[in-house]
Amino acid sequence: MMNRILQSIVVAVMTFVAPMAAYGQQVPAEDAPFVIGETLRSFKSHVESSDDYDNKAKSFIGKTWDERVAEEDLDGFIVEALAVLSPAFLEGLEQYEDGEYDKSFERMSGLGENKDPYIAANANVFAIKSLIEQDKFVIAGERLDAFLADTTAVDLYTQFAAEMAYTRAYVALQELEFDRAEDLFKKMLAQFPDASGRLRFSAQQILIELKGREPESIDEVADLMAYAGRRLSQYETGPPVKTRQERAIELLDKLIEEAEQREQSGSSGGAGGAGGSPGGQSQGPSTPMEDSALPGGQAGEAYLRSKKTAKPGEQWGAMPPAEREKILQALRDSFPSRYRQLVEQYYQELSKQP
Numbered sequence: 032m033m034n035r036i037l038q039s040i041v042v043a044v045m046t047f048v049a050p051m052a053a054y055g056q057q058v059p060a061e062d063a064p065f066v067i068g069e070t071l072r073s074f075k076s077h078v079e080s081s082d083d084y085d086n087k088a089k090s091f092i093g094k095t096w097d098e099r100v101a102e103e104d105l106d107g108f109i110v111e112a113l114a115v116l117s118p119a120f121l122e123g124l125e126q127y128e129d130g131e132y133d134k135s136f137e138r139m140s141g142l143g144e145n146k147d148p149y150i151a152a153n154a155n156v157f158a159i160k161s162l163i164e165q166d167k168f169v170i171a172g173e174r175l176d177a178f179l180a181d182t183t184a185v186d187l188y189t190q191f192a193a194e195m196a197y198t199r200a201y202v203a204l205q206e207l208e209f210d211r212a213e214d215l216f217k218k219m220l221a222q223f224p225d226a227s228g229r230l231r232f233s234a235q236q237i238l239i240e241l242k243g244r245e246p247e248s249i250d251e252v253a254d255l256m257a258y259a260g261r262r263l264s265q266y267e268t269g270p271p272v273k274t275r276q277e278r279a280i281e282l283l284d285k286l287i288e289e290a291e292q293r294e295q296s297g298s299s300g301g302a303g304g305a306g307g308s309p310g311g312q313s314q315g316p317s318t319p320m321e322d323s324a325l326p327g328g329q330a331g332e333a334y335l336r337s338k339k340t341a342k343p344g345e346q347w348g349a350m351p352p353a354e355r356e357k358i359l360q361a362l363r364d365s366f367p368s369r370y371r372q373l374v375e376q377y378y379q380e381l382s383k384q385p
Contacts, residue, residue: 065103067100067105070109070186070187070188070189070190071105071108071109071190073187074108074109074112074149074188075093075096077149078092078093078112078116079093081147083147084116085116088115088116089116091115092112092115092116095111095112096108106190107190108190109149109153109188109189109190110124110153110190113149113150113153117142117147117150119138119141119142120142120150120153120154122138123135123138123139123142123154123157124157126138127139127157127160127161127164130164132161132162132164132165133161133165135157135158135161136158136161136162136165138154139154139155139157139158139161140154140158141154142154143155143158148184148187148188149188149189151184151188152184152185152187152188152189153188153189153191155174155178155184156178156185156189156191156194156195158174159171159174159175159178159195159198160198162174163198163201163202166205168202168205168206169206171198171202172199172202172203172206175195175198175199175202176199178195179195179196179199192223193219193222193223193225193226193227193230194226194230196215196218196219196222196223197216197219197226197230197233197234199215200212200215200216200218200219200234200237203215204237209241209244212237212241213238213241213242216234216237216238216241217238219234220234220235220238
């Protein structure tokens with residue numbers, strides 16, 4: 032199930048094709064008018080009036096603002112500007128983009144208490160994103176719940192309101208809270224009709240996959256195994272992990288038993304008496320299959336895949352790690368490197384000044 036969902040996200044993100052009418056969403060027109068929202072206007076005023084920022088940096092941000100408004104492109108502007116205005120925030124951003132997620136989390140968590148509300152809110156966003164990149168979904172979910180308990184910060188001080196709503200739903204999905212994930216994705220789509228195509232198309236496709244989910248299937252076994260494996264990799268061995276491991280084994284035993292019963296039923300209906308083979312001997316196994324035990328790691332995933340005919344999307348788990356990483360890289364919202372270009376431009380201008 033999760034494998035199919037993940038590949039569906041890949042298709043939605045990389046092709047921007049999804050049945051939008053399923054939940055009443057429309058693709059925004061390409062010629063939609065350029066509008067500067069209140070969050071961006073307030074940020075510009077904050078920078079101009081703040082005594083905490085270097086005057087040369089403020090001047091540079093003002094000039095960049097005018098250029099970007101003329102280009103009708105202010106996407107990501109707040110984070111890019113903060114990278115110029117705050118060396119500590121820039122350090123956390125660079126660590127995030129360079130894949131040093133543990134260091135980025137530490138840096139951004141510290142900045143999450145900054146007196147500047149824009150630095151604090153955006154640092155909290157990247158602290159959460161760093162946890163997601165490390166598959167630490169439980170901690171990420173806890174921080175998201177605390178961060179979104181009062182949406183003032185994310186709404187007023189960041190450009191990540193829609194993404195954080197999407198991320199909360201995604202974390203619920205990773206924690207196998209399927210009903211909650213479905214509810215959160217629907218709320219995200221209703222609350223943010225103007226969210227980016229990347230987020231909306233992914234959410235739409237996940238909802239379609241969730242609607243077709245089959246409980247107590249081999250897909251659920253794979254989901255439970257993936258969950259347990261991820262938590263064990265974080266050295267978590269508590270009751271949630273144990274419960275899901277036991278549930279996976281229970282389901283696998285049930286599926287094996289059902290498969291054996293179907294096989295016996297099919298062979299008993301053939302010619303030649305019981306078993307339908309010459310001499311009345313059954314074509315099935317000479318001895319019953321022993322109770323199942325889940326193999327671990329990649330071998331376990333391969334074992335599960337070998338027990339069924341592959342369905343669309345289920346080959347995701349069979350892809351070589353390098354190929355999967357290429358696709359995941361396309362999905363990650365790793366921040367565009369444009370902020371680095373902006374920082375370089377700023378220091379180049381500083382070097383020209385007397």
